[in-house]
Amino acid sequence: MGVKENFIGLVQRVSDNFIRDNIYMVGKPLLARALKTIDSQYQEKILRNMTNEGAEEVRRQMADLNALSNEESEAAQQQIISMAQGYI
Numbered sequence: 137m138g139v140k141e142n143f144i145g146l147v148q149r150v151s152d153n154f155i156r157d158n159i160y161m162v163g164k165p166l167l168a169r170a171l172k173t174i175d176s177q178y179q180e181k182i183l184r185n186m187t188n189e190g191a192e193e194v195r196r197q198m199a200d201l202n203a204l205s206n207e208e209s210e211a212a213q214q215q216i217i218s219m220a221q222g223y224i
């Protein structure tokens with residue numbers, strides 16, 4: 137399984153409460169890079185658990201990442217997976 141699939145699996149299996157309790161550990165630029173290349177249903181699971189202002193900031197940052205490569209996005213996804221491993 138690749139990094140993107142592992143990241144999507146992580147998003148699928150964590151609860152909304154887990155996201156709300158731990159999203160502060162992930163900076164918005166890192167989160168924007170990680171979410172940029174995954175389907176909107178998974179993006180929304182994360183974003184709906186943030187404040188409106190925080191979610192809008194991440195959406196703006198994702199929109200600004202037009203030239204983001206899959207490798208850059210997967211590097212961000214791997215960082216988040218590594219961060220979450222100590223908590224799940």
